[in-house]
Amino acid sequence: MTAELHQSINNAAFVTPECERVFIDFLYEKLGLVIKSHQLKSLHDGIDKGCRQFGHLRWQDYFEALKQSDSTSSEMEQLIAAVTIGESYFFRDQNQIAWLRDIWLPQIIEQRRSKGEKYLRIWSAGCSSGQELYTMAILLAEALPDLGEWKIHLMGTDINAAVLSRALHGHYSSWSFRATPEAVRDRYFFSQEYGYTINDNLRQMPLFTFLNLADDEYPSILTQTNAMDLILCRNVFIYFDKRVVNMVMHRFSRSLLPGGVLMLGASDLVASGMDSLRLVQHGNIFYYHNSIKEENHTTPIPSKKHTSDRRKIRHVSAEPAQPVIDDTLHEMLHGGRWHEALSHIEVAIKQQGKTAPLLQHKAKVMANLGDLQAAKALCEESLGLDPLDMHTYFLKAMVLIELGDDQGAESSLRKTIYLEPCFVESHFQLGLLLIRCERVAAGKKALHNALRLARSAPPEGELHHAAGMTFKRFVEILEHEMEIYAGEFN
Numbered sequence: 001m002t003a004e005l006h007q008s009i010n011n012a013a014f015v016t017p018e019c020e021r022v023f024i025d026f027l028y029e030k031l032g033l034v035i036k037s038h039q040l041k042s043l044h045d046g047i048d049k050g051c052r053q054f055g056h057l058r059w060q061d062y063f064e065a066l067k068q069s070d071s072t073s074s075e076m077e078q079l080i081a082a083v084t085i086g087e088s089y090f091f092r093d094q095n096q097i098a099w100l101r102d103i104w105l106p107q108i109i110e111q112r113r114s115k116g117e118k119y120l121r122i123w124s125a126g127c128s129s130g131q132e133l134y135t136m137a138i139l140l141a142e143a144l145p146d147l148g149e150w151k152i153h154l155m156g157t158d159i160n161a162a163v164l165s166r167a168l169h170g171h172y173s174s175w176s177f178r179a180t181p182e183a184v185r186d187r188y189f190f191s192q193e194y195g196y197t198i199n200d201n202l203r204q205m206p207l208f209t210f211l212n213l214a215d216d217e218y219p220s221i222l223t224q225t226n227a228m229d230l231i232l233c234r235n236v237f238i239y240f241d242k243r244v245v246n247m248v249m250h251r252f253s254r255s256l257l258p259g260g261v262l263m264l265g266a267s268d269l270v271a272s273g274m275d276s277l278r279l280v281q282h283g284n285i286f287y288y289h290n291s292i293k294e295e296n297h298t299t300p301i302p303s304k305k306h307t308s309d310r311r312k313i314r315h316v317s318a319e320p321a322q323p324v325i326d327d328t329l330h331e332m333l334h335g336g337r338w339h340e341a342l343s344h345i346e347v348a349i350k351q352q353g354k355t356a357p358l359l360q361h362k363a364k365v366m367a368n369l370g371d372l373q374a375a376k377a378l379c380e381e382s383l384g385l386d387p388l389d390m391h392t393y394f395l396k397a398m399v400l401i402e403l404g405d406d407q408g409a410e411s412s413l414r415k416t417i418y419l420e421p422c423f424v425e426s427h428f429q430l431g432l433l434l435i436r437c438e439r440v441a442a443g444k445k446a447l448h449n450a451l452r453l454a455r456s457a458p459p460e461g462e463l464h465h466a467a468g469m470t471f472k473r474f475v476e477i478l479e480h481e482m483e484i485y486a487g488e489f490n
Helices: 003-011 017-031 037-054 059-068 074-083 094-114 131-143 161-169 182-188 242-255 327-334 338-352 356-368 372-385 390-402 406-419 424-436 440-456 471-484
Strands: 119-125 151-158 189-192 195-198 206-210 228-233 256-264 277-282 285-290
Touching (some): 017 059, 017 074, 037 059, 037 074, 094 119, 094 131, 094 228, 094 256, 094 285, 119 131, 131 151, 131 182, 151 161, 161 471, 182 189, 206 471, 228 242, 327 356, 338 356, 356 390, 390 406, 390 424, 406 424, 424 471
Parallel strands (some): 119 151, 119 228, 151 206, 228 256
Antiparallel strands (some): 189 195, 256 285
């Protein structure tokens, strides 16, 4: 940038009261972020830095550029980073860590072992640079001598693609270890470039992905954010108002398995307003317990809002030749009312007999209730009646991913693409699967295919397996995913 431009910016009164109001309203409408008084300096600094970095002489020009851009643009990324700065470090909040390590983990591990089920699902929502989720990986490594025999699903999501990329690489400064015992640091990290990098075994455990808690649909089969045993969402609600907090809490309740736990930061505690989420105190820590009654269903899950009432699609959006589920069941599935949907399907099967669509819907319900083996068997029974249903193959693939059968999942995803080459979600999931299996070039190609198809679809059309998510929004998420994995593509 020229000296003249620097001088012009220095002399300009960028953050006027009008500027502040415009940007506060924009961030709320665009991202659901609430800027509070203590965050105003960060907002002011972010506006000033954005104008300098992108060569805007007036804040109005910067704002116009933001309005014209999507959430993956450099301008938007810079502003998000400025107002969502949050310090994170390993083993943060010692009281919560002690409860997780000494009480929750031993109990759930013993419970799962007694049933012969070796799986755990943990989601760090608002994971920043990944210290919280890697802390959970360390606790699991310490608690499970047979860790390799367990199916561990560690999910980290955030709105900031830059911090997600740092989490993916797992390199941290010494300051991130100020609450970490030295012996633990030396066991799981190695010294590198003025800091420490987590070892490969633990670095490969989590999946980091872009997700806006205030905007995106979840739980969702596309993001694997359902059937969680534990959700950690600490120091995130400070960015949201009451309306958004209530919405997020309701979605979290649907994302947890019966008996699952939600842990918030000490400053985030709210009245859930739901019978399903009960606030529990243990000593000097608090958590929310998902008190929905267990219905004799076991093992992890994938989906939400996955229906096969569209028999043949282009861009996964064409209308069905005739409806295959009634409106009542559709509403139950769309709303995540799994127990009601299961009873409804059982009645329909008694009246109509077993049909491929009903078996597919039952498979989705059983998966969401936590019984993946039953869901897999139902998918196979449904395919026996209709061997050309791409949606059943897709659901089966998601179940197989959760069961750790990557080869079977890849085969099912490729079958959906063979049956419908424009099946956007299948290209997307195939890309993520191949990258996780270290087949990066093939994974990159599949993600590019998904992005190309999503861009050519009607922007306001909805994805079949994520009702409420438009293709326009999905394009933004895909672009974020490719930005996160950019280093892996080089």
